Amino acid sequence: MKNEAPFILEWIAYHKAIGAKHFLVYTNDCSDNTNEILDRLAELGLVTRVANPWDPTSRKKPQHVALADAMQQPAYQAADWVLTIDVDEFVNIHVGDGRFADLFKAAGDPNVISFTWKFFGNGGVADYEDRPITEQFTACAPEFIPKPRLGWGFKSMLHKSAPYTKIGVHRPLKIDDEENISQVRWVNGSGRVMPEMLLTNNGWRSTKRSLGYRMATLNHYVLRSADSFLVKRDRGRINHTEQDQGIDYWARRNYASETDARMHNRAPMMRAELYALMADAKLASLHAEAVQWHKAKIADLKSRPEYAALYENLTEVARPDAIYLTKLEDQPEAGTPADVHIPEPEALLLSPDQIAAKIQLLKEMVQGKIRVADLRSREAELGVSMDVSDLAQKMQQTPRVAPAATPQKPTAARVVKVAPVAPNPSDQQRLDHAPIWLPKAPDTTAPAAGDPRFTDMRAHAAQRAGFFWESDENALFFEPFGKRLVVTFDNIHVVQQKEGQRWPWGYKLLSQTLGCSVLGVIGSKRNWFRSHFVHDSFDHLRDSGFFDQFDEVLFYGASMGAYGALTYSQCAPGAKVFAIAPQTTLDRRLLPDDDRWGWTARLDWDDRYADAAEATHLADDMVVLYDPYFEPDVQQVDRLKGDNIRKLRMPFFGHQLPQALVNMGILKPILSEIFEGRLTAQRFYQLLRARRDLPRFQHDLLMKAEEKNHPKLAIQVCEYTLKKRDAKNIRNSLDRLRADLAKAEG
Incomplete structure (x- = not known):
């Protein structure tokens, strides 16, 4: 001192x-x-x-x-x-x-x-x-x-x-x-x-x-x-x-x-x-x-x-807010003024001309050319503003967690900490964590012989000091990694896999890459989680205060899994939700036209957690991803109402959105940025630009352009596609479209 x-x-x-x-x-x-x-x-x-x-x-x-x-x-x-x-x-x-x-x-x-x-x-x-x-x-x-x-x-x-x-x-x-x-x-x-x-x-x-x-x-x-x-x-x-x-x-x-x-x-x-x-x-x-x-x-x-x-x-002398300066701490300061940049997501909200004008103004300010008294007039000349009063909202990345009372831990709970394990190349990115306490299993857990596809999960949960609860139709797998929790739900295609060992949907990405604790809701039958076991398990987790010990909770799933994520998120008030191509219900009394999975009409839609549209009000932020041209999903998504729901459109992918996200390489950044509270609509659509290189998107966009009678757009799609890959069917379509356009313009 x-x-x-x-x-x-x-x-x-x-x-x-x-x-x-x-x-x-x-x-x-x-x-x-x-x-x-x-x-x-x-x-x-x-x-x-x-x-x-x-x-x-x-x-x-x-x-x-x-x-x-x-x-x-x-x-x-x-x-x-x-x-x-x-x-x-x-x-x-x-x-x-x-x-x-x-x-x-x-x-x-x-x-x-x-x-x-x-x-x-x-x-x-x-x-x-x-x-x-x-x-x-x-x-x-x-x-x-x-x-x-x-x-x-x-x-x-x-x-x-x-x-x-x-x-x-x-x-x-x-x-x-x-x-x-x-x-x-x-x-x-x-x-x-x-x-x-x-x-x-x-x-x-x-x-x-x-x-x-x-x-x-x-x-x-x-x-x-x-x-x-x-x-x-x-x-x-x-x-x-x-x-x-x-x-x-x-x-x-x-x-x-x-x-x-x-x-x-x-x-x-x-x-x-x-x-x-x-x-x-x-x-x-x-x-x-x-x-x-x-x-x-x-x-x-x-x-x-x-x-x-x-x-x-x-x-x-007017100086820019430090948020616009890029020089690092270990660079010498004397005689080397900082460079400037416009951070995202502000940059995504500006046009290229506005960005250029603001960069010019920032550089003039760094060089000390503008007095405080002259700043407003210079802003007006360039058509930009240096007001940073709302930048906090644009730049905010720390999630808001709804306040909750400190839970009373049940007497049967046990405090655990992940034990050290031998180094494994696949485990290099895993996180240790502060102690996480585990509730006892609900009374409806069935000690049956168990599904053989779950053998590895049972052993892994025990090794990692988690839990594995199982019934004849569903199971819950929990592995503690840290104070971020993802609750992930199986989709129907995973449930239909009859051979091999099962893991929660997205398990490797969520645990080993993102370093999150994982609560996987597993299906051994295609029951849309309409079972007393699943209802009782979430009631029990909610009432025991299990979710309250985590800094952040994200419910995540696609299709059937998205239904689970939406409806059970009410058990963790203040949680975030990422629902991909979701259903809100398959109760024919509410949606008589959605008969894609006929057997679901026989499920019990009168018990708890039946309608996801009534379960969204307690979430902090719900991101719902869907194809606006796929009518069955549109009917489902239209039922979701609330200021905390953000509906992001992903056209021309039908109901197969999850695999498209993986193929584009954007699923990881989307999940990370939802967790961190910084996935804006502008950021999402920037990431979605990667779809232009997917053959499925190129094909569907071409079909839609022809269906809507936009031949010039269809030709542009063909030309762009052929720059990326040699596709005989696309080349034939381009020749036909050019001939048809020449004939029409005659």
């Missing part, structure tokens, strides 16, 4: 309020009274201050030296938990009352927790005020910013039970005995277990796979006011002592595309601790002295031409 005196008491008060017991602080050649404030806090029993033993002539970094020394300090050795953060970083906990104890409980008692940064920008604040930082600054980065990944750095909290032998700036390091890796219970800010590869490497930036904000965020107030930024620059960077904190540093961290004021909910308990600290007369006097020093330093810096120019640049 260096020259941070006016900000210390808020930081101490806040973290003390959420459960911190002691603060070990290293200082570096302070000019203000940082040392004096910390020494007084030490006298009050809250702080241990140590002068950093770093030698400026060495090649070591100051923080690394301090952390190595910290491990020898009694305060460190006596601690149960250790968190390494700076005075501009605040842990924002979103569960319970916002305290560390609430987080530990909600995350399943891990021994390492990583908090991903959320950068808070300047928000147009020029003047320094002696007021809590957490109350002044609410403009911030969106949670999903994979490029540049500077904003996805994380800091970690380490429990003494974890087998790491070294602490780093961002994460624990070094496990002497690799056999102790199994003792690591490392979760992210959503309580989800971190990817296994992170347990032993030195990575400190989140990826799409390891990102998590649901339970906790590390608010990083990296800029503060323009006034205070001058002091920050004068102080210099702690680890990167050779790098200047100038306008490029400012621009790449100045986010304002989202507003996050959740810290205001913690203000009362923070202020209670702050008032208690300020009740100490000596501490109050030292804080007042710190404020005056800070103000005097600001005035002194502004009197210098270099800093006056920087201040003018910060406050009067």
Whole structure:
């Protein structure tokens, strides 16, 4: 810590309020009274201050030296938990009352927790005020910013039970005995277990796979006011002592595309601790002295031409939101201004001309050519806007999870954790997870001999500490991988397979590729899940609170499976649904014309879960995919009503949509983006462009063009197809169409 005196008491008060017991602080050649404030806090029993033993002539970094020394300090050795953060970083906990104890409980008692940064920008604040930082600054980065990944750095909290032998700036390091890796219970800010590869490497930036904000965020107030930024620059960077904190540093961290004021909910308990600290007369006097020093330093810096120019640049020159800048953290800052880009999905909403105009404006802003006062007129000239007030909604990627009461776990439940298994090439992408508890089987489970096609599933569920419930007509297979759950339902074609071993529909993609826990609803008969066993199983899972322990739940299926996904999703309020070519019911009293599967008229359509059209209101987001020209499916989809239902059209594929998605290679991104809450209609139709290279689509589009008497369109389809592949029937059709068109135009 260096020259941070006016900000210390808020930081101490806040973290003390959420459960911190002691603060070990290293200082570096302070000019203000940082040392004096910390020494007084030490006298009050809250702080241990140590002068950093770093030698400026060495090649070591100051923080690394301090952390190595910290491990020898009694305060460190006596601690149960250790968190390494700076005075501009605040842990924002979103569960319970916002305290560390609430987080530990909600995350399943891990021994390492990583908090991903959320950068808070300047928000147009020029003047320094002696007021809590957490109350002044609410403009911030969106949670999903994979490029540049500077904003996805994380800091970690380490429990003494974890087998790491070294602490780093961002994460624990070094496990002497690799056999102790199994003792690591490392979760992210959503309580989800971190990817296994992170347990032993030195990575400190989140990826799409390891990102998590649901339970906790590390608010990083990296800029503060323009006034205070001058002091920050004068102080210099702690680890990167050779790098200047100038306008490029400012621009790449100045986010304002989202507003996050959740810290205001913690203000009362923070202020209670702050008032208690300020009740100490000596501490109050030292804080007042710190404020005056800070103000005097600001005035002194502004009197210098270099800093006056920087201040003018910060406050009067229009700069783009950092979301539009692409330079990465490890690139040198001096003299290499960031490049610009327009992130999706905003780019998908703009025409090519609008994109070009906005890129031009962004580059002019990066180059410092536009004053704040002139920005609106320049926007009008180019016909674009730099307003980022709605960017948060466009860029938002963290799913919204409906609040639910904490379930009471049934007495027969057992807590399990996946046991380590021998490495297997097919298992390289699997995730470990926080403990998941299992309910006992419902009373309707039939202990029959069982379907021989399910033998491998039974054994695998037992090996992986899951469960396998079975009746004469259906089965439920559960394998725990992590805090994301996909509930997947068989379709009729899978059920009809008489030989070979069965697995839940989409199992390999969902578990091994996407790293999700899987609850597979299996059919041994074509009964559309109209059985007491399936009804009772979902009643039981719902009532036991099984679904509530997962961060995100997705119900997924096609045709018969899509019916199951739609109708049983009501058992997990707040879940997402991806239904492909669904039925809502096959009750002839409701849909007399849908007789594609005649035997279904004999099924029981009077019992529970009979009509999916009545079961959609509890879902957070339902994505329904169908062919608008395939009338039987259109009749089914038309029955689905609600603001939470998004119907996406996939024409000319009939009822065979799932295989088409696989053939196009777009099923994985669609599933991932539904889970992450970022599959917009524009994004879906962008992915769907891959259909142009599918022979089935080319053929059906050609037939439809001829049916609608559009010969020129039909010729275009033939010409495009022949550029991609040599098809004799298409070439013959092209010759015929050209001849017919020439004759008609005569």
